[in-house]
Amino acid sequence: MTDFARYPSLRGIPVLITGGASGIGAAMVEAFARQGSKVGFVDFDVAAAEALLNRLAPLQADIAFEPCDLRDIDALRTAFARLDAALGAPLVLVNNAARDDRHGWDTVTPEFWDERMATNLRHQFFAIQTVAPGMIAAGRGSIINLGSVSWMMPQGGMPAYTTAKSAVHGLTRGLAQDLGKHRxxxxxxxPGWVVTERQRQHWLTPEAEEKHFERQLLPDLIEPEYLANMALFLASDDSAMCTAQSFIVDGGTV
Incomplete structure (x- = not known):
């Protein structure tokens, strides 16, 4: 196993991760816990969250979980307040939660569109709005929003998802301007195509993998830990002068 970097500036600081029970989010929870951070996470999949907590129990890390459907903003605020009380006001927020369900453009209803925006975009803004006052009081903070290269490629077959993920770019740049004066x-x-268990179950066929590697320059699948490693860097003081930027982790997809 590769011996990845350790960041002393992450030890003991409160970190909040959305969608942390599985996939990329679970890799991030584990990565920050191994750095010695105090990690809080939310997810609506309670069973997956409890399984993750059990798996990470040998680390004896400071990890707290609150169940939450992020489409419900009041529930988001309540869950964040409970994690704040348990761990302290977060100095790092990772807006990870999303779902990339495939759907045809011709089947989308107004109701489905609004639900996809609530699932993939809206909660990112309100999560930032909720934690920013604590960061302002501390005089520092790092917010990391998960976008996607899907809208840049371009990739079809999920227009509501790619629209939401393209909007993450504007959200990131705009709030970097608004919050920068507070450090x-x-x-x-x-991310590119990250091979989570969900991807393996639904979309990672031998044929799809072969077609994907016709476009990806590096000949290896992207595992969730590589996204977690980028999040660690952006959360740490090592990236102190990085803001309003988008960091692509896609194996060189062209």
Missing amino acids: IRVNAIL
């Missing part, structure tokens, strides 16, 4: 950095991570 709060706002950046985005844009």
Whole structure:
């Protein structure tokens, strides 16, 4: 196993991760816990969250979980307040939660569109709005929004998802301007095709993998830990002068 970097500036600081029970989010929870951070996470999948907590129990890390459907902004605020009380006001927010369900453009209803925006975009803004006052009081903070390269490629077959993820770019740049004077950095991570268990179950067929590698320059699948490693860097003081940027982790997809 590769011996990845350790960041002394992450030890003991409160970190909040959305959608932390599985996939990329779970990799981030583990990565920050291994750095010695105090990690809080929210998710609506309670069973997956409890399984993750059990798996990470040997680390004896300071980890707290609150169940939450992020489409409900009042529930988001309540869950964040409970994690704040348990761990302290977060100095790092990772807006990770999203779902990339495939859908045809011709089947989208107004109701489906609004639900996809609530699932993939709206909660990112209100999560930032909720944690920013604590960061302002501390005089520092790092906010990391998960975007996607799907809208840049371009990729079809999920127009509501790619629209929401393209909007993360504007959200990141705009709030970096608004919050920069408080030494709060706002950046985005844009993953390529990350091989989570969900991807393996639904879309990672031998044929799809072969077609994908016709476009990806590096001949290896992107595992969730590589996104977690980028999040660690952007959360740490090592990236102190990085803000309003999008960091692509896609194996060189062309």
